Amino acid sequence: MEPINIEGTPKTPTVRFDAREGVFEIRGRSIPENSVEFYKPIVDWLDNYKESPLQKTVVNIRLEYFNTSSSKCILDVFKKLEAIHKAKNDVEVNWYYEEDDEDMLEAGEDYESIIRVPFKMVEIVE
Amino acid sequence: MGFNIESYLPDQSNNNVILFYKGNVDSDVINQILDKVEDKMIMVNDQSKLRKKVYNVLVETLQNLYHHVDKVPEDYEDQMSDKFGILLVTKIDNGYKITTGNFVKSINVDKLKEKINKINKSSHEEIKELYKFILNHQRISAKGGGGLGLVDIARKTGNKLHYSFKEYDDRYSFFFLDVLVNKDN
Numbered sequence: 001m002e003p004i005n006i007e008g009t010p011k012t013p014t015v016r017f018d019a020r021e022g023v024f025e026i027r028g029r030s031i032p033e034n035s036v037e038f039y040k041p042i043v044d045w046l047d048n049y050k051e052s053p054l055q056k057t058v059v060n061i062r063l064e065y066f067n068t069s070s071s072k073c074i075l076d077v078f079k080k081l082e083a084i085h086k087a088k089n090d091v092e093v094n095w096y097y098e099e100d101d102e103d104m105l106e107a108g109e110d111y112e113s114i115i116r117v118p119f120k121m122v123e124i125v126e
Numbered sequence: 127m128g129f130n131i132e133s134y135l136p137d138q139s140n141n142n143v144i145l146f147y148k149g150n151v152d153s154d155v156i157n158q159i160l161d162k163v164e165d166k167m168i169m170v171n172d173q174s175k176l177r178k179k180v181y182n183v184l185v186e187t188l189q190n191l192y193h194h195v196d197k198v199p200e201d202y203e204d205q206m207s208d209k210f211g212i213l214l215v216t217k218i219d220n221g222y223k224i225t226t227g228n229f230v231k232s233i234n235v236d237k238l239k240e241k242i243n244k245i246n247k248s249s250h251e252e253i254k255e256l257y258k259f260i261l262n263h264q265r266i267s268a269k270g271g272g273g274l275g276l277v278d279i280a281r282k283t284g285n286k287l288h289y290s291f292k293e294y295d296d297r298y299s300f301f302f303l304d305v306l307v308n309k310d311n
Binding site for chain 2: 033
């Protein structure tokens with residue numbers, strides 16, 4: 001599988017998904033007007049990865065901002081991870097938030113309560 | 127003439143105005159506005175917590191305009207703007223006030239009022255649950271909106287959504303939305 005390697009822009013995050021490493025990362029800002037267009041290739045990629053995942057997949061989400069339309073797409077990403085987890089593979093999500101950013105922490109907790117995958121909330125201390 | 131949007135807005139000659147925009151709200155305009163307001167907030171050294179809330183609310187209000195505005199009335203002065211809206215950002219005592227405005231077809235007014243009133247009547251806990259429910263159950267609409275914008279704004283600011291409708295003619299109203307983003311929320 002070809003890895004995903006998308007450079008970040010002021011409105012879209014850096015995305016690095018590599019099936020050989022099993023460590024995936026989304027970081028930066030995710031505030032595009034058309035988030036479905038941005039996330040569709042990522043969700044499709046995970047659909048393929050789901051067929052033969054590594055025994056352990058670690059996903060690091062380190063977002064500074066995300067808009068509400070991205071929030072649904074991010075949920076779609078997590079739903080794919082949930083399916084991988086359900087098929088008896090290890091999946092772990094690290095949700096990063098800056099120490100004063102309670103909104104970002106709460107957003108992570110929202111996902112944690114919806115998705116059946118182990119989440120770890122990681123505070124970034126400046 | 128007749129309908130003058132500015133007449134419904136507070137006096138802008140004072141220096142509390144951070145930014146005023148009137149016209150087409152496309153993707154480039156949104157980028158420019160976000161950059162400008164972010165720069166100004168950094169310049170005056172606002173705490174990052176407040177800055178982030180303001181930025182988030184700006185994104186949602188502008189993208190609400192981008193995704194949801196109705197076309198301008200056929201006799202309105204600006205026929206060039208496909209997504210016509212206004213934005214006014216003013217500094218207030220302990221934060222910022224973000225005002226947006228856009229045309230809404232009269233037949234859609236009640237639906238919008240109902241949506242906002244429902245949010246305003248909800249407690250913080252209820253808004254949180256509503257957000258999660260919409261996130262998990264509602265698909266992204268054909269217009270590209272997620273239906274979460276206003277709920278997210280209310281949740282992040284902890285404030286009620288103030289709004290008013292000014293009648294343009296019997297088919298159109300102009301919708302003003304005021305959002306306060308202040309510290310300690």
